[in-house]
Amino acid sequence: MTWLITGGAGYIGAHVVRAMTGAGERTVVYDDLSTGVAARVPDAVPLVRGSTLDGELLARTLAGHEVTGVVHLAAKKQVGESVERPLHYYRENVEGLRVLLDAVTAAGVPSFVFSSSAAVYGAPDVDVVTEDTPCVPISPYGETKLAGEWLVRATGRATGLSTAALRYFNVAGAARPELADTGVFNLVPMIFERLTEGAAPRVFGDDYPTPDGTCVRDYIHVVDLAEAHVAAARALRSTPGHALTLNIGRGKGVSVREMIDRVAAVTGHDRPPTITARRPGDPARVVASADRAATLLAWKATHDLQDMITSAWEGWLRLHPEAARR
Ligand code: WQD
Numbered sequence: 248m249t250w251l252i253t254g255g256a257g258y259i260g261a262h263v264v265r266a267m268t269g270a271g272e273r274t275v276v277y278d279d280l281s282t283g284v285a286a287r288v289p290d291a292v293p294l295v296r297g298s299t300l301d302g303e304l305l306a307r308t309l310a311g312h313e314v315t316g317v318v319h320l321a322a323k324k325q326v327g328e329s330v331e332r333p334l335h336y337y338r339e340n341v342e343g344l345r346v347l348l349d350a351v352t353a354a355g356v357p358s359f360v361f362s363s364s365a366a367v368y369g370a371p372d373v374d375v376v377t378e379d380t381p382c383v384p385i386s387p388y389g390e391t392k393l394a395g396e397w398l399v400r401a402t403g404r405a406t407g408l409s410t411a412a413l414r415y416f417n418v419a420g421a422a423r424p425e426l427a428d429t430g431v432f433n434l435v436p437m438i439f440e441r442l443t444e445g446a447a448p449r450v451f452g453d454d455y456p457t458p459d460g461t462c463v464r465d466y467i468h469v470v471d472l473a474e475a476h477v478a479a480a481r482a483l484r485s486t487p488g489h490a491l492t493l494n495i496g497r498g499k500g501v502s503v504r505e506m507i508d509r510v511a512a513v514t515g516h517d518r519p520p521t522i523t524a525r526r527p528g529d530p531a532r533v534v535a536s537a538d539r540a541a542t543l544l545a546w547k548a549t550h551d552l553q554d555m556i557t558s559a560w561e562g563w564l565r566l567h568p569e570a571a572r573r
Contacts, residue, residue: 249273249312250480253299253347254320255292256283258428259362259418259469263318264292265426266473267480275312277305278321287426299343305350316358316484317351318476319344322391325432326366326528329388340391344398352406358483359399360476363412365465365496367393370530377536378414378492385528400490409489411479416465416496416535418472420555427562434464434506435556439563442516443570448507452525455532461503463532465496468550468558478544496535497548506552513556514570 250267254260255276260283267274268289276288279298288294293312297304299321308314322340323329329336344361351359366389367382384390396412403410419435421427431440438448453460475495483489504520511517540546564571 248315248484249275250316250318251275251277251309251312251314252318252320253277254283254322254362256280256285256287256294257320258426258430259415259472260320261287261426262422262469262473263320263476264288265422266470266477267318268292270477272477272480275308275314277308282430284429299347300338302346302350305347306354309350309354309356314354314356316360316480317347317356318360318362318480319347320362322362324388326386326388329386329391333387336387336391341394341398344395348398348402352402352408357409357487358480359403359408359410360479360483361395361399361410361412363396363414364389364392365414365416365494365533365535367396367414368533370528371533374532375498375534375536376494378494378539396492403490407488409483409487411483411489411491411493413475413479413493413495415472416467416494416533418469419466420468420470420550420558421562422470422558424558424562424565427559427565429566434503435510435559436563438507438510439514439560439567439570442510442514442518443563443567447518447521448510450503450507450520450522451529453504453522454525457502457531459502459504462529463500463502463534465499465534466501466506466552466555467496467548468555471497471548471550475540475544475546478546482544491543493540493543494535494537495540496537498535498537500532500534501552509552510556513553514560
């Protein structure tokens, strides 16, 4: 069986490629290298450079590599950018997916794992988010992920394609320093950046209805997330006709303040944070119920916050050696 990993040169995709090959699966990476990096793809894994909007190249790739399953991660993923460029996000994330599904069904590929997001829930007013919590996205990014789930599920119903939508919560960490996230768009790298500049980390609001007043999220190690893809891929292969929708989180809430304290302990850069205004659109608390993935995939996260911060910091130091000097 050969799995096509779209977006396999990206931060999460490169971890998925390693988890899949580590589990004995053959993989091919398909990536337009707009944000992906070719060096992240292992030498033994073929890399096809192309867009998910290019149906002809997709068809040739699926046939040429005898692909029997797809893990689709190639997408735009910045919430703020999606507000400014909604048409771009719909084109890349929804139209790109439609073209890919067209090629996948025409080629008779039986299994499809879709990279979705907790962003489909928007600002859920519940302590723990289950897969049945209503999806009310609050950004174009979240909308494209929800529309993507609909496309994937409808295609499965119509054609028998076996599908899984994995709703990622807040991803952090790295398997190795060179695979670390190079973007500075999320809390952990944003704290690192401030500390490296000799500035105080920022807390976007401390007047939320949470125990310490700061927002609570469910952080998951990228290695655990990658393993969830292996488990999903195997579940699809063993049971045709699946239509799984699964939260991929740890089920543990961590506040912004707690994260800043833990980062200080790991990095030795200890600066009291600055409290700034709330960031528009931030929900107070988004924490997964990870029960369904545990039951249906026998998958559970094994890495803790310490692993996430330590491995992310090692990756940061590789790119910013000056951060080690204090
Ligand atoms: C986490 C918390 C911030 C930086 C986003 C997407 C989501 C998913 C993951 C892709 C928030 C606070 C941050 C800082 C802070 N992406 N913060 N100071 O917004 O939970 O989720 O990324 O699928 O869809 O929405 O993640 O890391 O940006 O923020 O106080 O310097 O940290 O306000 O409460 P978020 P984040």
